Amino acid sequence: MLRAAPFIKRSGESKLRHYYSLEFAKQALTEIKSGTSTPEILEYILTSGVVLDAASRGVFEIVDLCLKYFPELMWDTNFAKKLIIKVVEGRHIKLFRLVIKNYPIRYLADDNYMNFDLMEAVTKWSSRCESPDVSGAAFLMQRELQWFQAVEDRGFLSSERLTYMEKKKSYWEKFVEQREELLKDARQWMKETSSSCSLVATIIITVAFAATFTVPGGNDGNKGIPIFLNKGSFMVFVVANALALFSSITAALMFLAILTSRYAIEDFLFSLPRKMILGLTFLFLSLVFMLVAFGSALMIVLSERLKWIYIPITLLAAIPIILFAILQLPLYGEMVESTFLPRLYRLLKFCK
Known part of the structure; x- marks a missing residue:
């Protein structure tokens, strides 16, 4: 203190x-x-x-x-x-x-010199373009692509768009050329993050799949039916374990799709960020379902002897979820907002 x-x-x-x-x-x-x-x-x-x-x-x-x-x-x-x-x-x-x-910038649309100056400004790369509210190099590249697309889509090339198509291409080439290092960092960030997350998803798949055949309390020796089949906590365990397995498999597939991507600069605008967000979403869900399944399994085993065991189990299971919400949820929210509800596009739509 x-x-x-x-x-x-x-x-x-x-x-x-x-x-x-x-x-x-x-x-x-x-x-x-x-x-x-x-x-x-x-x-x-x-x-x-x-x-x-x-x-x-x-x-x-x-x-x-x-x-x-x-x-x-x-x-x-x-x-x-x-x-x-x-x-x-x-x-x-x-x-x-x-x-x-x-x-309103539409009043400047007929000024071709202004169009070129704005395209020069949006293609220029400097340290001022880096933003502290961006989660990683990949989403910084996404923000830069959003700026370029916003300036281009607002009609800054005016009625001379076709005449200056070659000029516009040179601006895109300059945009890509000045961000080669950022593109390398974005590719590396995507690969490393996807590899780490896919490893976690694979571990959860292994645990959830094994838990399906080793249910708490065991099975009846004659019929093979789980002993605690009629318990409500057992049904919670089964459902949570199944959801953890399906979510982790989906997450692993999403991260595999990222790892096998071509990593073109255009992919960082929508394709790769969406896959990353979906993969992280299903990975987080699989972790939550795994904790629920583990907690319900403990309650099945210990509830006969310790009637109050569900209270500490619930509190302990909530700790990782609360820690994630505190540490990771703001960054995750920024990823979702940057991809699905970018502030730049919203304000441009409002001002049209």
């Missing part, structure tokens, strides 16, 4: 500084707008690069405040273009939503 206290204190102080900094910025903008003529302030903001620098660094609050107090900024087409390019280069989804809300 003594070690955790300084961290909590620093976190609270950081949030407090952020809050008061934001309040100070609001107060300053209010005073500036009321005490100085608007054209002079707009000229200063446009020439100083304050908003563009904040957008490049992903400081949403500053950009939001400036656009709220001075919406006239987005009337300047050159400023709007530069702002959009900075946001795309930094891969700031929240800022992208803000910008296209104030200045």
